[in-house]
Amino acid sequence: MPIAHPATDARIESLLARMTVEEKVGQLGVFADMVRPFAPDVNPEVNVSNAAQVLEQVRAGQVGCLFNGVGAAQGREIQRVAVEESRLGIPVLLAADVIHGMRTVFPIPLGEAASFEPQLAERTARATAVEATAAGLHWTYAPAVDIARDQRWGRGAEGAGEDTFLGCAFAAARVRGFQGEDLRAADSLLATPKHFVAYGAVAGGMDYNYVEIAEGTLHDVHLPPFKAAVDAGALTVMTAFNDINGVPASANHAMLTGVLRDAWGFPGLVVSDYTADMELVAHGYAEDARDATRRAFLAGMDMSMQSGFYAEHLPGLVESGEVPVALLDEAVRRVLSVKSAIGLLDDPYRSLDPAREVDTSQRAAHEALARDAARRSIVLLKNEGDVLPVSRQARIALIGPFARDVDNIEGCWTLFGDKSRYVTLEAGLRAALPEGAALDVVDGCALEAPLDGGIESAVAAARGADVVLLAVGEPQRYSGEAQSRTRIVLPAAQQALAEAVAATGTPVVVLLRNGRALALEGAVRDAQAILVTWFLGSQTGHAVADVVFGEYSPSGRLPVSFPHDSGQQPFFYNHPRTGRPETPEMTEFKARWREYPNTALYPFGHGLGYGRIEYGATRVDAPALEWDGSLQVRATVANTGARAAEEVVQLYVHDRVGSRVRPVRELKGFRKLRLQPGESREVVFTLSRAQLAFTGADGRFAAEPGAFDVWIAPSSVAGEPARFELLASR
Incomplete structure (x- = not known):
């Protein structure tokens, strides 16, 4: 179940009333943890502060969060300085890039997505949270929920592959796993779905590159995993490095405020990726550091990581009136609310127990x-x-x-x-x-x-x-x-x-x-x-x-399509239909390459076991789906081999006619079954109108009446479809 977002408490309002502008801005700063620098070789060019300097910044109320350091004992010292020696006594968030394991390392997220078992990802994220919080952390910059349709892009390893439905399932599972059932528990680790948004759509698969993307694709493919993560209880979101149709994600008001806060009602904080606000200048979107600060903050980016831009320029922007005090207060309120939500204002030494750190009983x-x-x-x-x-x-x-x-x-x-x-x-x-x-x-x-x-x-x-x-x-x-x-x-x-x-x-x-x-x-x-x-x-x-x-x-099963050749990239199974689809005869003047068919060497969803799995015909219980009704789709799956096997049964649909060209198939369900030799089982999926909706040519998200194909199959290219019709509203 999603974690309920707590209401702001009176202490936060009391703190806000007492804070100077500089102290408010201090809560929005995220800096490298050089008090306990476990990984100083990560971004070494800016990790130049020594422990004494960092502690002095904490003492002066200039730090909201420190990241990529670990250690319970030194973490207690950081908090002691924050609570006992700073004017307002506000504890510091302690964060790190804990992506797929802490001391115990689990498969990379892309590999784990191949399990098609979101509950497995929830369990590994939970174990990761237990180890990370024992090492003195409150917050992880994970999970990455980017949809990666171009395998040239290296960061696809951090996500769940090329499919949005699968990506949503794993995004929600990992948030639940990291955070657990109680945000205030000592082993709860704040999750951060990233990178908001469309980072996986960078042109040419080149990291940090520009993104040109249709609104429908943005809303139907790249945004849903973030919505799934937010709905699962995520209280922090990290911005992306890329621009979106010319507007950098880290200063994109339409996304950070229009979608995330206004449309979704996200109550938590938004943190930049590493120096992403600084990079607005290199983008050519901001004139200088001051302008970059103004643009990022007004767009809805609450916390600035490592650049120092907010500390340097936000007080002056507030003084000049370019940034309203009310907006600054809102950002600080969100940061303090997250600290309150995890119990940090009640127990500054939460997750900082040296005895727990050395306990190996969970190993x-x-x-x-x-x-x-x-x-x-x-x-x-x-x-x-x-x-x-x-x-x-x-x-x-x-x-x-x-x-x-x-x-x-x-x-x-x-x-x-x-x-x-x-x-x-x-x-x-x-x-x-x-x-x-x-x-x-x-x-x-x-x-x-x-x-x-x-x-x-x-x-x-x-x-x-x-x-x-x-x-x-x-x-x-x-x-x-x-x-x-x-x-x-x-x-x-x-x-x-x-x-x-x-x-x-x-x-x-x-x-x-x-x-x-x-x-x-x-x-x-x-x-x-x-x-x-x-x-x-x-x-x-x-x-x-x-x-x-x-x-x-x-x-x-494959969460990404293996191509015949690198030149096929970007390649993904759920591509839109073309007016000249390829035919089995491989004739010219069809959608194909000269050297290769428009197919995968191994398609999304493909995978074998040591059993012999056979699928019966896909059947629908009725020829039509009522507008507000449901429809059952079923098939018999049998293991005809001599060994037990686990089979990932997959449900796909295709909208035959739409106001926007529709994908050739879209995953809408999956189930993993264990079948003994000779065992067969009928698998039943239920479809409703909500699963058939998409962003139409008019920008509205809705299903459209008409004919659909549906498959229960072992991969995204297997099987013969059944058909049904979605009836119009009466």
């Missing part, structure tokens, strides 16, 4: 959760000849630069992971094999370069094996912020290794490590089996071994 449970989350995130793309699962008696060659690598386990944006607990592929496989089992481990090449004799050693190992586990993929630094790519392929050295190993004729199982969908080529694309293992976190080796040896039947 075993969190590691078990990390292992389960990791294996549920793995996607089996192909399995020719049932090469998987691998027998423990087989002679196995583990080949590739990720075979024993520790440095590329956690994935992007992991500042605080306990590397001593990371399980490599080699360690995980050896732990699952009987003593004396034949496992030959060869690197073959480095991540981006050949090794002397590497390919020769790899070929020899492959020839002596019954099966090769080929551990290749992207280096960790290839995905995440500022890691856009023009070609989403493997490094050349790894591709050369794959070609040489495949030429031996030994069956190859690719263990693909990646932070985005990749364009697979040659021997990697043509391997007998491919497992997408993303960046799985602390328990990587154990989770992969569970799947490889059949302890767990893979149940993940």
Whole structure:
């Protein structure tokens, strides 16, 4: 259930009445925590203040929040100074980029989205919150809820993929998980859906780039995950770096005030991304720092991160009347209300217990959760000849630069992971094999370069094996912020290794490590089996071994489409129909590329298990859906194989005629079922008019009467549709 937003209490009004303009502005400042600088190498060019300077700023009431430091004891000292030595005694929010795990690292969010289990994301976010608050934090700058339709963009690794429906489910789940049931609890961690808004739509997939976007796409694709997060109880939102149709998101009144506050009634605070207000000058949207401050603040950005612009310029803007005092008070009221909501005004030392910080009693449970989350995130793309699962008696060659690598386990944006607990592929496989089992481990090449004799050693190992586990993929630094790519392929050295190993004729199982969908080529694309293992976190080796040896039947499904070629980007399954759709005959003068069909190599929603799943026909209970009624859609799903399996059953619709061209399919529901061998089950989904609504040509969000196709299918391209008609209102 969403957390109720608390009313402003009398203490806040009393504080506001006593505060100077400078003290009010101080509450709006977010600065690097150099008192306990766990990660000073993140944005090092501005992390120049020492602890004494930061504490003096706290003492002077010039700090509302410190970020990316951890430690309960030093956190208590920060709060002691704030409460006992500042004039007003207002405690400081302590924040950090805790994205997909704290000490225990869980799969990158994109990988976890492949589980199609929002409840799993809620559990991992809850565990993350427990560890983060134990380390002296109140606030995380997560979850990222950007919809990423271009796989060249590196920050797709932080979100839930290309689909809005799936993105909404994971956005809400992660907010619930981080914050828990009681915001005032010591283990509740404030969530921050980001980046508001349309950051995933940057042109060319290039990070920080401009965004040209249709209003309908903005409202139907990119805004809904933020609304889902707000509805789940999020009290903070972070702005994006990009502009939206020429207006930077961090000074976009239509979005920050018009949509977020006026339309949605969001009561919480808006914080800038790192120096985003400063960047209004580089955008050419503001003349100078003073102008940037005025524009960002008047648009609705409450807190400024790291630039110092608000501290330097807001008092003068208030004095001149360019920023009304009432607006300043509103922003400060929102910040103080959030501090009150989490109990910080009652207990300044909340989540700052040194004994809890060193308590390891949760570790075993969190590691078990990390292992389960990791294996549920793995996607089996192909399995020719049932090469998987691998027998423990087989002679196995583990080949590739990720075979024993520790440095590329956690994935992007992991500042605080306990590397001593990371399980490599080699360690995980050896732990699952009987003593004396034949496992030959060869690197073959480095991540981006050949090794002397590497390919020769790899070929020899492959020839002596019954099966090769080929551990290749992207280096960790290839995905995440500022890691856009023009070609989403493997490094050349790894591709050369794959070609040489495949030429031996030994069956190859690719263990693909990646932070985005990749364009697979040659021997990697043509391997007998491919497992997408993303960046799985602390328990990587154990989770992969569970799947490889059949302890767990893979149940993940792709949250992003894998293209045939990098040049297909942006590519997403739910693209609008064209007037010349491609035909199976691949004739010219249709919507296709010269080299490739207008299809994915592996589509959104695709994934296999070790069972054999068959779908019956999609059926609707009635030919028409009444305007205010509901319609049941059903199909029988059977496991005809010899092994148990978990299947992600997916519901798609297509609006056949609309006032705006409609997507070829849209996900509207999903359900994960566990089916024993020989078991079948009827799956029923319920559709209503609300699920068929979109932003029409007139700008109104509504459903339109007419004919629809509907599928219950294992992926976004599978199955034959049933049809129904949405009837007009009577």
